[in-house]
Amino acid sequence: MATITPPGWSRTSICANRYAGQQGCQMGGRFACKACLLVAYCGPVCQKAHWSPLLKSTWQPGWALERRTPAFVGGLLFGASGDLRNVVRTIAMLPEDFRGKVSVTLNDRDFGIVARNIIMLLVIFLSQELDEAVESVIHLWYSAFIKDLHMDLLDNRVRPLVETVCGKIGSKSPRSLLGKTWVFGSRSLRVVLRKEEWLLLPSHLQLPHNWSKSRAQEVRTACTMAEERRDYRERRMLSQLPSHPLCADKFRRDGILLLFGFSIEDFSTPNPTIFGKTEDWPMNDSADPFDGWDLREVLQIHCGPASNDIYGKLHWFLTHLLSRFYHRVSNLEIQFELLNFDAEILPDHLNSLTPSRFPMFPMADILDLQKHCGSLDVLLDGPHDNPHATLVxxxxxxxxxxxxxxxxxxxxxxxxxxxxxxxxxxxxxxxxxxxxxxxxxxxxxxxxxxxxxxxxxxxxxxxxxxxxxxxxxxxxxxxxxxxxxxxxxxxxxxxxxxxxxxxxxxxxxxxxxxxxxxxxxxxxxxxxxxxx
Structure with missing residues (x-):
């Protein structure tokens, strides 16, 4: 990937020391920290005040210093995701001279994932400016807290579309399947959900329990920084590149996908697409934005003198990728369809809801090969229709x-x-x-x-x-x-x-x-x- 210099980056960024007074140091950050290459400071005083033991080469995990058996001995944790990343990458990487028609059908049995995908695609379609669309999607996707302007976009543009649908289906039976297609010029988004799921969708656009930021942060860090999970966090740090443990620790604490030295003061609203109706943080404590991306690609991003700012690099990697996605979506005849079914029964619904054949059909986490191939092979184009058709x-x-x-x-x-x-x-x-x-x-x-x-x-x-x-x-x-x-x-x-x-x-x-x-x-x- 080509070297990317972040838009808006300045060589006179503000000093990264956030501990200097109520507002933090307001001097210019003229000198990159040579120890970590994560941030810039106004001078050595602020640098020393902002120092972390995680940067020391002699750092040891707590269980080693305390001479005890670590809590993770005997168990492992695995995760999976069904978000938009593969769709975004595929469409973003289409050749610039491609002018064909694109149809994309997305299905996931987890309604929370489907709801977030619906919301982010609507944000892409409803945003009039590239910067607004890209920044909003990045933080709705990965940040625990968002800006007021992101929330305004949800309240004033996305929510009215969803609530209009909900207002028209009151007389429908609870389990009935209902489809709605929104058209935006040459682009469209079709959503097929049961009535009960349509009525649940607005809850992903509003703040839970009227929580303040401090309350939401308390709920989140009770999970991400739980003392009983300390050994698991420090085990992960053992394998990470220098300075990355400090970046990961910061993200666990503040939950904002941003450059390390940037202020998070404006991110004051709990992200309603993540915080659910329960009193708990809905994700695993180990959930991380990097889980779905290739670290090698991200490390190629140039984001100024703070060359070890790995989450900053990911922010600009996503900025570049989503910018390409927005550009391609804006200039193509493209149709999205989002469904919420178990994969085993998906063909029964696709036969009546969508085109009967697909040129490509990605599947993840196949537990019973014969069961799934037996139900999904009929959806794949035959060799005479499309010799390139592929089930992945x-x-x-x-x-x-x-x-x-x-x-x-x-x-x-x-x-x-x-x-x-x-x-x-x-x-x-x-x-x-x-x-x-x-x-x-x-x-x-x-x-x-x-x-x-x-x-x-x-x-x-x-x-x-x-x-x-x-x-x-x-x-x-x-x-x-x-x-x-x-x-x-x-x-x-x-x-x-x-x-x-x-x-x-x-x-x-x-x-x-x-x-x-x-x-x-x-x-x-x-x-x-x-x-x-």
Missing amino acids: TLFMNAVDEMADGKEEEISLKAEMMQLMKYLSPKGLGFSQGDPWMVNMLAARPLVRDVETFFDRYMEIHRFKEAEKLFGLKMKEPHTIIEPWPTRLKLRHGERGWEDEFKIRHSSAHFGCERYVEWKRIDSIPQLPQELA
């Missing part, structure tokens, strides 16, 4: 599922020997709580023999039978996404291997994410009677 499936946990028992013990020894080349031993500890050992175990997936494990997964789940049963065939080579996009590409000793390992280890990806692309090999698959 993502297997996130397949390798882990296969890595157990005696072979896991053998694999562990080989992996640890390999990791010794990347992470030199520190100290004398080889216990489960030793920070070096914890970091080694976290890095294991990066050197795992993923091909062997996935071959076994395909055999157990009868991938070859799926080809015969459903008229689908695995594509070789892939044409949309590489099979293992997050695994290490360089061997130890090759040029750039150290940087690649550090970045991958610091990211939220483990190298075990496996994509499989499928194509139809006949027009109408012949299903056996027992599977029909």
Whole structure:
């Protein structure tokens, strides 16, 4: 990606010391902090006042200093997302000379995800200016608190559209499916929801419980900074690049996706698309904006002298990507359709609601290959209609599922020997709580023999039978996404291997994410009677 200099960035940014008086230091930030390269200060006094122990190379997690067994020993946590990122990237990357018609159907069984996607697409369509649209979507998407102008956009433009629909469906039965299409010139957004979900949608546009910022922040940090989760947070810090733990700690505390040294004073309104009707923060304490993006791409962004400001880089990466998305959406004939169904019953509804065939059909977290392929293959274009039509499936946990028992013990020894080349031993500890050992175990997936494990997964789940049963065939080579996009590409000793390992280890990806692309090999698959 080309180097990007953030619009509005100034070489005389304000000093980053927020602890100097009620307003913080108001002097110009003329000198970048050479220790962290996150912010700029007016001078050494403010720099020392703003210093954090997380920046020290000698930093150790609390469980090591306190000589206790860390709380996470014996468990792991995994997450998934169904947001707009893949759609945004796909449309943003369309060639500039592309002038064809685009139809996009999005489905998720989690209504909260669908509601946020509806709201953000409406913001894109209703915003008259690029900067307004991009900034609003970034903070509605990732920030726990938003500006008054973002809230005004929701109140004055988005909410009236939703409430008009809700006002017209009072006589409909509670479970009835109701569709509404909004047209914006050559663009349209169609939403199909049950009545009860339509009536719930306005609640995602208003503040819960009339909370103040302080109350909402208290609820959020009770989760994101919970003392009982401290060991889990510090385990994550062990693998992160220098200065990134401080950035992550700041985001956990204030929840605003912004450059490190920028003021968050204007972000005073709890984000109504995130804060729900319950009294709790609705996300995992470990949820992070980086979970859905490639850290390597983000690190290429230039955002001034604060070159280690990783969340600032992500902010400008998203600014660039969403700007391209807004531009492409504004100049294409494009139709979006958003649905809220379980994937297993999706074909029953798509047959009557949408076009019967799709050129591309991405699926994630497939737990039962035959069940889902058997229901979704009929939605994929046949080879005579579109030889490029592709079903994309993502297997996130397949390798882990296969890595157990005696072979896991053998694999562990080989992996640890390999990791010794990347992470030199520190100290004398080889216990489960030793920070070096914890970091080694976290890095294991990066050197795992993923091909062997996935071959076994395909055999157990009868991938070859799926080809015969459903008229689908695995594509070789892939044409949309590489099979293992997050695994290490360089061997130890090759040029750039150290940087690649550090970045991958610091990211939220483990190298075990496996994509499989499928194509139809006949027009109408012949299903056996027992599977029909």
